Amino acid sequence: MSTEFRKLLLEVSEALGTEELSALKFFSLDYVAKGTLEAIRDPKALFEVLQERCMIGAGNLFFLKELLYRIHRIDLLTAHLGSSREEMERELQVPGRAQVSDYRQLLYGIAEDLTSENVQKVKFLLQGPLQKSKLQENASMLQVFLEMEINEIIKEDNLTTLKDILQGFRADLKKKIDAYEGKKREKYSREEVRYPVSVSVYPEEQGAKQYGEIYKMENNPHGYCLIINNHIFKNRRHNREGTLQDGESDSSGHLEVDARPPTSIPDRADILIGMATVEDYFCYRSRSTGSVYIQSLCEKMELLCPQRMDLASILTEVNREVATKDIEGFKQMPKITSTLLKLLIFEVPQ
Template sequence: MSTDFHKLLFDISEALVTDELEALKFLSLEHIPMRQLEAIQEPKAFFKALQEKDMIEVGSLSFLKELLYQINRMDLLAAHLGSSREEMERELQIPGRAKVSAYRQLLYEIAEDLTPEDVKSVKFLLQTQIPKNKLQDNASMLKVLLEMERNGIIKEDDLATLKDILKGFRADVKKKIDTYEEKKKENDSKEKLPYPVSVSVHPARQGAEWEMPHLPVESYKMKNKPHGYCVILNNYIFKNPYEAREGTVKDGEAVKRVFKWLQFETVEHMDLEAKQMYAKVKEYSKKDHSNMDCFVCFIFSHGEKDKIKGVDHEFVNIKDILSCFSGSNCPSLAGKPKLFFIQACQGSGGHPAVTVKEDFSGHLETDATPLTSIPDQADILVGMATVEDYECYRCTKTGSVYVQCLCDKMELLCPLTAQNSNYSGIRRCYSSTDEPK
């Protein structure tokens, strides 16, 4: 199978010419960094870069089909990938299916529409904004557009300069930009609508229209089943009976409900001593996660700054828990997201008073927690229920405000994760902390 796959890529690469390679690179800019693309001089290297980014692989060639469709190589699409123009047009009408953004498609269409004389006019009008050595006679319109992007002259939400240039000699092309901006404005206004949204996003929904906005950022792949472990360390009953964390069982139930729906192998461990908490986390860090996409851990307990309390009143340091999942300590999760959500206080300070719904009045308790420090390890996100030096709150009847809201939002905003096997992934988190206030 692998041999057939590479033979397929080889045959397609042999049929592509230089201008088509430049077009493919341009259309892939939101998935492969510009510096890497600039170094690519032949199609085989381009296909290798796509494989390294998991954009194409055995049994998953939708992005390659889309690229060939965009550059109008229907012959390759039909001969090597068994598709057609009509099939691709239907496919790309499905919300969220296109991997080339509307913005990138627009720029490519503009480059294709302009005549050599038009391109000369564009270069002439850009002389004061772009270095002359970038506007030489042999520079294609795609390269000119790249330079405009590089110099901040155009961007996804600002095409005013390009419109101003084109309106004098290609009003028809300028109208394409107007149409793009109108549609983008319409889509942006839809995304800003207050919840609840107009379509059902309940886990059980099927067939409802749901468009995931294109995000020009790298994503983690979420293609395995299960996606990974979701481990819950939930401390309820402490040696001191007055420290019992009423309501925390509700938090565990909410997390298990949502993450089982999201196709995680979910397990809860109750009432652990400090050493047992660390041992349990370390146990999971030693597992083989090669066939998993990520790791999620929820910790519910009392705490202090930088620390979490076990039921024996001893503490475990948060940094010790996180260090178990560094690349060297857990190589099978290297490059994959490790998410930690901690319901515990960071200190004894009370938050400034705010109005609380009557239903919660008299039923809020505090948990004592750790600091949302920024760990050195890559691909780790820490979500905290509060900020440094402050308490966090838990309703004794319905669970903690933080965990219940988090689960509600995940249930509301992640419908495709559970329903669509082609879900592309979660956004890569280069920032390693999350500090909800």
């Protein structure tokens, strides 16, 4: 690594305060496990971790630029990274360019807009769902949001509780969440246009432009789904407690390690395999509510099948959600292997 790059990181680090570090860690949660972030006490250590994750580097400065832009340190952006507010605003208009999720941007914006009195009201209303020790007076709103995520009071696809809390005294912020949810629904609608309703087995009947063939799914029911759920084993120590709960809510309760999957690459067409984790790595399962992967899969199937999203794209959504979860300090990366020749869309019976 070049000396110049390390000097740059040092100068930026020394200019950042404690609250700004907390914000940077919050924005990095989609890429670094919570347990790792909790151990970080200064910006230099955070930048080291981001380098290890290949999020920043001598020739890869965009995420660092975006982080500084998000925390409003335009002075550092200009002085050390040769960028500007205007340049970043242009860059971030490019679809897919932003690396900080809309979800984290939303929560950070809400935290910034809440007054001290507002924060105390939020903490008061969260007593019960959260432990009192997590709602101490010196706990920042970002820390409270993090605890809400850990306890699954809020998540990217479900902000109902936060909206209910804010409705009473900050209806303007509740409207911000409504706008975020509307934008998210619109995004899914655009995905549907990519694999649209007009993409039909019989496109000539609809006069539609065909973006890709889809498998015929005309029978009702379509067929049979065989689910093998291994629970009890001869050796009781291998019993998979919690597996009966797999599937709709997730849990931050005690997690166990499942086996590493064998390498599985099909040599025939029309096969789609979704694995909970890549080869030689463990996947995690809660004893009380089941597999993190299976729960996400069920949730995404229920949400996206009615929107006619194809199964490979749904599995990609599952990959993204599971990969961004902090599973008690661990990360899990699912894997898709496909020899499909067409789009596989489950037609939901009317």
